[in-house]
Amino acid sequence: MKGKRVSRRTVLKTGLAAAGAGLLGGAVRAQQAHYAKSPLLLGPARGNRVVIVGGGWGGVTTARTLKRLDPGIDVVLVEPKEIFMSCPLSNLYLAGVKDLHFFTFDYTNLVKDGIHFVNERALGVDRDRKRLLTTGGSIAYDYLVLSPGVEYAYERVAGLGEVKHLLPVGFRPFEHVALRRQIENFKGGDLVITVPKGPYRCPPGPYERAAMLAWYLKTNKIKGKVVLISAAAKPPKAPGFLAAYDELYADYLEYYPNTEVTGVDYGRKVIQTSLGEFDFDLLNLIPPMRAAEIVRKAGVTDGDWVDVRLPWHLAKNDDFIYVLGDADSAGGPKSGKLAFEEGKNRVAVHIAARIAGKEPPAPPPEVKNICYSFVNDEEAIWIAARYGWDAVKKRRKVLELKMDTKRTAKNGSLAYDWAFEHWGYMFG
Numbered sequence: 001m002k003g004k005r006v007s008r009r010t011v012l013k014t015g016l017a018a019a020g021a022g023l024l025g026g027a028v029r030a031q032q033a034h035y036a037k038s039p040l041l042l043g044p045a046r047g048n049r050v051v052i053v054g055g056g057w058g059g060v061t062t063a064r065t066l067k068r069l070d071p072g073i074d075v076v077l078v079e080p081k082e083i084f085m086s087c088p089l090s091n092l093y094l095a096g097v098k099d100l101h102f103f104t105f106d107y108t109n110l111v112k113d114g115i116h117f118v119n120e121r122a123l124g125v126d127r128d129r130k131r132l133l134t135t136g137g138s139i140a141y142d143y144l145v146l147s148p149g150v151e152y153a154y155e156r157v158a159g160l161g162e163v164k165h166l167l168p169v170g171f172r173p174f175e176h177v178a179l180r181r182q183i184e185n186f187k188g189g190d191l192v193i194t195v196p197k198g199p200y201r202c203p204p205g206p207y208e209r210a211a212m213l214a215w216y217l218k219t220n221k222i223k224g225k226v227v228l229i230s231a232a233a234k235p236p237k238a239p240g241f242l243a244a245y246d247e248l249y250a251d252y253l254e255y256y257p258n259t260e261v262t263g264v265d266y267g268r269k270v271i272q273t274s275l276g277e278f279d280f281d282l283l284n285l286i287p288p289m290r291a292a293e294i295v296r297k298a299g300v301t302d303g304d305w306v307d308v309r310l311p312w313h314l315a316k317n318d319d320f321i322y323v324l325g326d327a328d329s330a331g332g333p334k335s336g337k338l339a340f341e342e343g344k345n346r347v348a349v350h351i352a353a354r355i356a357g358k359e360p361p362a363p364p365p366e367v368k369n370i371c372y373s374f375v376n377d378e379e380a381i382w383i384a385a386r387y388g389w390d391a392v393k394k395r396r397k398v399l400e401l402k403m404d405t406k407r408t409a410k411n412g413s414l415a416y417d418w419a420f421e422h423w424g425y426m427f428g
């Protein structure tokens, strides 16, 4: 007998509808009962309060824009780190081209703007009572913004969970410090970098890292090579990276595309891949990624990423929670530039309009991304895209894609200009 097929899509949609109707699981309910008892960390807000989780690219940009649009809004930024480190350009730090202070900023100017900086970690959300639970107590909100970035799915690589403390990834702020120390102590042999299946943060990032570490080995005359093992068929900006690998680093870099890492045996210094085993002397294993845990604790997704209502980045099942940056699955690469644009031109604008009791303005018709990658200490290549709006699929769609894959010092200088412009808006 033929039955009606229930597609995965239908199941997902039903799941979301159930969550939207407040049919949360027992664990989440128990957690919420616990939050209800947690003391309030901040007193009552003077005006409407917007609580933002994550003091990174999306969160800081949203906070600053909100205060500029309406200084009367009570903006609270919740971030467990005391200072910010930029991942964009951080491969220059790993290769010893720039010091750490070049990439780090404190939150002082945000506090001067009147933003409350709460140096705590968010633990969960009581959506019924509109409270965020943090390690320091709970905070009542009118609107909640989640821009917590990514976490690593260590359990998807056999043997990785047990040794993850030995293998700093350097795809989240400050992990770079331990990785840099390992690179400085590397005396030669195989420096293996592995690239997971997407989506992951900054698709060109591992390929830039491979080039910069090959540059480091070459410049410092270290008898070793970078072994780049990628699950993907080719890098973004492929002609630019492949030309650099070939022309600059033929003796310092081996590249294996279409090769997925399945396990690691740290004791034997071996990784297992779909192409067989590879030895390593130093390993930078970049694990598969998903949105940071707080989005699942908030009940806005039960998957890896958060499907949001575009163009304003509202959660699908809650009219008072916005999700942006790498954590969402709005389309396009997971980049600081997109997190910045989403915070500045979408989330902050929408919340400010709602608080002012006005209709939000028409959303900007497009969003632009640009991503520079260095291939040595001076020269860079870039890719840029303009995204529009697919009204039927309700998703972003690529309108135009441009690349400059010819490595030049001019592109390197443009990369610095880009970074200073964005850091300036966020922290200046």
Ligand SMILES: Cc1cc2nc3c(=O)[nH]c(=O)nc-3n(C[C@H](O)[C@H](O)[C@H](O)COP(=O)(O)OP(=O)(O)OC[C@H]3O[C@@H](n4cnc5c(N)ncnc54)[C@H](O)[C@@H]3O)c2cc1C
Pocket: 053, 054, 055, 056, 057, 058, 059, 078, 079, 080, 081, 086, 087, 088, 089, 090, 091, 120, 121, 122, 123, 147, 148, 149, 150, 170, 171, 172, 173, 201, 202, 205, 206, 292, 294, 324, 325, 326, 327, 334, 335, 336, 337, 338, 339, 370, 371, 372, 373
């Ligand atoms: C090597 C590398 C190179 C890159 N190069 C570029 C580039 O050239 N251009 C570009 O546009 N992008 C680049 N990126 C990508 C960019 O860094 C990310 O896309 C960007 O950081 C995403 O912003 P976000 O706000 O989503 O997350 P983040 O900037 O990571 O901010 C998330 C913040 O949330 C905090 N957080 C997490 N959980 C909690 C919690 N429970 N409670 C409170 N706070 C929490 C974290 O501590 C963190 O500070 C690069 C990334 C890497 C790794």
